[in-house]
Amino acid sequence: MASVSSTPSTGQATGQVTRPATSGEPLRGYAKGRLRREEILDTARALFGEVGYRSASLREIAARCGISHPGLLHHFPTKEALLEAVLQRRDAVSEERFGVIRARGTEALRALVEIVAANVAEPGEVELYCVLSAESTAPDHPAHQYFTDRYVTTRANLERSLREAAEDGDLRAGVDPSVHAPIVVAVMDGLQVQWLLDRDSPAPTDMPAALRAHLNTLLTHPL
C-alpha cells in the first residue's frame, strides 16, 4: 500500500489520497506523475491501434484513464506530443529487447522470428504498428517522417544480417541481400494484417512459422 509497485496499466485503482498534507517523501508527487504518464501512454497506444491516430480522441483516452481531457493535456501539451511519446517509448522498448541481442547473420534472423513470436502475445503493439504505418503513408501525417526513417533503418539492418549470412555461406546462391531485405520486411508487415484480421478464427495466421518458412527459402539450411 505504501510503495507504488503496480504496473502502469493498472495504476488507476490505487486508493491513494490526493494530497496527504506534509507528505513523507518529496519524490511522491513525481512518482505519481510518472505512473500517470505511463498509464496515459498505454491507453493512447491501445486507442491509436484500435482506430488510428486521427480518429482517436483525447477525451476517450482521458476517460479510460479516469481523468478529464484537459487533465491529459497537462501531461502531454498536444495530441501530436502524445503520439511522439507513444512512438518514442515503442522504440525504447524494442531497442531494449532487440538492440541488446545484436546477433550476427542467421542468428539475427532467428532472433527476428523470436520477436515476431513474442508479438503474438502483444496484440496492442502489432495493432499500433500496423494501423499507424498505413495511416502515416499520407505525406502530411505527423508520423510520416518517423515511419519513413524507420523503414530505411529496418531494411538496412536486415540487409546487413543477410550479407553476414552470405559471408558465412548460409545464403542461397543468387539471393541478393539488397533485393530481399525489403521483401523480408514486407512479409513481416503483411503477415500482421492477416493475423489481426483472423486472429480469433479457428486457424489464425501463424506469423512466426510463416516468417521462418520464408527465411528458409533464402538460406542453405533451415533456421
Next chain:
Amino acid sequence: MASVSSTPSTGQATGQVTRPATSGEPLRGYAKGRLRREEILDTARALFGEVGYRSASLREIAARCGISHPGLLHHFPTKEALLEAVLQRRDAVSEERFGVIRARGTEALRALVEIVAANVAEPGEVELYCVLSAESTAPDHPAHQYFTDRYVTTRANLERSLREAAEDGDLRAGVDPSVHAPIVVAVMDGLQVQWLLDRDSPAPTDMPAALRAHLNTLLTHPL
C-alpha cells in the same frame, strides 16, 4: 457535346444545363445521375485512401465534387453505403482485369506481377487498399468482414496457382502451397506500405521487381 463520353473523373466541368424544359431523350437525367455517382465514387476512393474511412468526411468529398453534403447523401444514403459502393466497384474493376485472365500456374503468377506493375500507375487504388485493410482490422469497422473474406479468397486463389505450378513441375521441392500462399499475399501488401512511403524518393521500392524476385525463390526457373 450531345453525347456523354467524358470519363467519370472529369465529368464535373460539362456545361450541361440543369433542366432543359421538355428535354429530348428521357435517359438524360439518369445518365447525368450515373456520371455524378461515378464522380462521387472516384472522389470518395481518393479521400478514403488519403485519410481512411473514419477520418474522411462527407462534406469534404461533396465539396471536391462541387455539391453540398446533403446532395451527396441523395446518391448514397449513409456514409457506410458510400463505403460499400466504393468497395463493390473496386471488386468489379479487379474482376474485369484479373478474372478474365484466369491463367494457370506460373502464368497466373506472371499475371500477378503485371497487376502489381499496373498498380504503380494507380496510386489511388493502392492507398485505398493499404489504408482500409489496416483500418478494417478493428472488429467493429464496417469493412471488417469485407477484408476478412477477401483475404480468404485471395489466399485460396494463390494457393491454387501454386498447386498448379507444382503439378507442372515449376515449384521448388519443399515449397508447400498452403504455407507460401499467405506469404506471397503478405509480400504484396507489405511492399505497398514501403512504396507508398518512399514513392517520391530518388529510389522508390520497385514493387513488381520485388514480387518477381520473391516468386522466383519459389520456382524452379525464373518467371
Next chain:
DNA sequence: CCTACCGATCGGTAGG
C-alpha cells in the same frame, strides 16, 4: 488535476 468554454466539424434530417 478540475469546470467551463471556444470555434470548428461531424453524420444525418427537415423541408422544399
Next chain:
DNA sequence: CCTACCGATCGGTAGG
C-alpha cells in the same frame, strides 16, 4: 440537388 438546422464531438484554452 439546395439551405438550414439538429445533437454530438473534436483539440485546445482560460482560469483556477
